[in-house]
Amino acid sequence: MKITVLQYLGILFLNVLITCQALRHHKFVVRDAPYTKLCSTKNILTVNGQFPGPTLYVTKGETIIVDVYNRANYNITIHWHGVNQPRYPWSDGPEYITQCPIRPGGKFSQKVIFSEEEGTLWWHAHSDWSRATVHGMIVVKPTPGTTYPFPKPHKEVPIILGEWWKKDIVEVYNEFRRTGGDANISDAYTINGQPGDQYPCSSNETFKLRVDYGKTYLLRMVNAAVQDILFFAISKHQVTIVGSDGNYVKPLKVDYITISPGQTMDVLLEANQPLGQYYMASKVYSSATGVEFDNTTTTAIIQYRGNYIPSSTTPSLPSLPASDDIMASINLISQLRSLNDNQHQIDVPLNITTNLFFTTSVNTLPCSNDSTCALPGNNRLSASMNNISFQLPSNNNILQAYYNNISGVFGENFPNVPPLLFDFTGNNLPAYLTTPSVATEVNVLEYNSTVELVLQSTNILAGTEHPIHLHGHNFYVVGWGFGNFDKDKDPLNYNLVDPPYQNTVAMPKNGWTAIRFRAQNPGVWFVHCHLERHVSWGMAMTFIVKNGDKTEEQMLPPPPDMPQC
Template sequence: MKAVIIQYSSALLLFLSILHCHAAVRRYTFVVDEVPYTRLCSTKSIMTINGQFPGPTLHVRQGETIIVDVYNKAKYNITIHWHGVKQPRFPWSDGPEYITQCPIQPGAKFSQKVIFSTEVGTLWWHAHSDWTRATVHGAIVIYPKKGSSYPFKKPDMETPIILGEWWKKPIMEVYHDMLQSGGDPNISDAFLINGQPGDLYPCSKQDTFKLMVEKGKTYLLRLVNAAMQELMFFSVAKHKLTVVGTDGAYTKPLTRDVITISPGQTIDVLLEANQKPDHYYMASRVYASAVGVAYDNTTTTALVEYAGDYTPTSPPPLPALPYYNDTSASVNFTGSLRSLASKKYPVNVPKKITHRFVYTISVNSFPCPQNSCAGSNGGRLAASVNNISFVSPSIDILQAYYQGINGVFGARLPDFPKYIFNFTGDNLPAYLDTPKKGTEVKFLEYNSTVELVFQGTNILAGTDHPMHLHGYSFYVVGWGLGNFDPKKDPANFNLIDPPLQNTIAVPKNGWSAIRFRAKNPGVWFMHCHIERHLSWGMDTAFIVKNGGPPNTHLLPPPPDMPRC
């Protein structure tokens, strides 16, 4: 009997070990280091993950949890953010520096638990400390759960298409020069597609990214705008693009010649290889709406090459991209996105709202002694949310909130603008230029429902602002040009099939309205994804309190949280 019991126990242990192997959390290793890269006829050292630029693509399934062990072997601090991943009840691995964690210092390690839930499609990861995300970024591909399929024709192949920016100068020098001068940063020297400038730039032709296609097949392009400062137009010559998803959620199919994609945003598009075999350019260039603000006026390209025996057109045809300041082309695309809103993919737009906020988002200026700075009228450029320019603390807000440390942040972010004026008017009075400084956040009760209107202003420079909220996806229920009218505009809100996004480009001198339910406790950063605006203070955070039952509470921190 004893031998039988031992034999049975061994079999049980083997079975349990097999179960454990299948249920084990997958681990990835990210090694942050500096390596030499050559672009535009020159070589410089850049920060990378595992020596790759762009960094490795993560492949996961909907609802999966993974562990990413991040080793910092570079000389700068680093954090990694999983953009668009909600991280339910676990903001500890979300990544923004001094918001949910202290940075990973040189020589240190942090094991980040990344918890996927409802997201499906394409998201991305990037550094979230200073300007290191210029080269530290990569795609996240989230496949449907096993047994599920795409709500569109399964593509024959798929590939990430990551748009980026390149400076010949080291990016941290560009960043520190901006801070020292108080003015705008130097514009980039090139835009990139999958790390390559394309053959319209010097010394770049042989390394241009190529997408090989076969006539009659369909290709899923997973677009990511990883550019630091710019919204981008994107197109493929003589081909139409059908949008089927954005920001980790499916959309109704939307066929367009040109895509507008803002920094931080992801868009899934289907490309049908239905033209005669040849070489065709895919191309991207800036959409820059601010008057008098310099921008990189170059075009990055990659090649779509059909298989077959033929003599390609030389040079390949270029797509017709809109003019750099074509606001109509930008907002008409963004405003056309819709959720599937089907039985299998329903929408859950909050109808009964408990909190209504209006946040003005502005480019501002602080005075400098003897007007010695390079910003407007000799001042130092700044940015604000409801006239408060965010100041990063020296202890992360999540730690301070969790441990009850006083004096790190305040909760005095106004619900509405302090000053009511013609937000988008010309020749605004000078007293509006200067905001207040502060580390102010907004508390939300668990399960409260939020309607937030982002109102762009024309203070100093009216421009688009891609606003990103960590820890949540939100429904974009409305948008418009000019000033939001609280009496008239809500009547036109789309509560039937609004797109579900984590980043929304608030149009130049316009507004966007979002709704979400606060069901993810923790500290969640909200900011403009144009990097200079974030650095200048166009950011804040929501602190969502615990609910009643234990499963609505913030989870405890991991033991290896980086120290400040």
């Protein structure tokens, strides 16, 4: 029987010991610890007593072993977000997809295989909403003898954006599941674990970055928020984006950035303003009509070193777009370009063998007869891809069932195109479209197939953005647009020269995004919206990439200590 990870009982929390063995030995201890925010103290799940967790430093192409010991009363899994794990899905981490959760008292040694990634990635729990506090950064350094494709910065600084509730996250999650409605909005956003001095009781703990005039700083950024796309900017300063999702991009100077949950960015900050203090700030982007959101702003401080008289007033806030500014939300998807030089070449698939078209929708489903849900007619909120609300298995995981030819765990009938064609982004859509089917279906890809996947958002119930994350592969974002995708006209405007190479991309509200990738990583790979409420409602699917003919094109065998269901 599945046990919810996020079940806080007093101070009884999950304890996970993580040991990283490579050229250097790292020891991460995940435990519950007291943490103070917004004038109150509560126990949260932490790694080494830190929130966010410690940064893991590796070298491009390195393989590490992470020993995960679960010393708590509840289950856990860990996902290495953006690490492709070539031929080795066993350590990817999403519960009931590639592994059963690690039981209390259990251990799982996860082999984490880095390959083409370079730059900033992150790790997080992948079981229910435990990633709210169980997360940390991964820094993938260039291989020895190579360096960054930009001048070496004076210092590298982690900037992790997060989300905070005064309630225990388990209470938020359990109420969300019980009522069938939307989740309670967060009480604050955070920068490096602190909401900033715009919130009560936070002034002493606000993150400060001390800088020297004339120096350049590399900000390694992660959006670890559970539910929200975020805007970020620094007062009086522009920043230059040089990387995204573990890949370099052509330098792009901007006044602000838009960063989706799951996305990472490498950003250069030039300390070129008069000596003083300046706010960095982040707030939500939310476009769905009638949906509540946390309308607060988190801050941290850029403080110049030197002799000057500090201002008697608080620093000024940077100018951030309005929370519903749709055009501002897509400013980066329209401008990011892969670096594509001699040292960082790209290989965009041109001859497509597999064309896929997936819709993403917010839906409703009827509640069971013995429950009362929040929506009229005893309905609950749901979500789907191609009109299928994805249901996790409960007594096995898809990878082990596939590898061992166990029937009854999943079907292979996830459609290449939606079963119903309609005006996806139209208004006043008919009521029958709101109810999806519920199933555990996968889509099977031939090894080495070249895939174009068009992701089309719909306006069923509420049109909004969906940050979609593909496990096991990076993809080229070759096109995007508003409205319904036109298969005859829109591909004419694709960027097939230097599109960005991502693992997470935000679909525009009532629009579409086209991605391309090569299915060269055999195994089972999850695809899902990185807004936790949406994936909990079923906005997900799974690819199975079949083995190739050669030994080096086939899945490696499982480790001996795979967790059992």
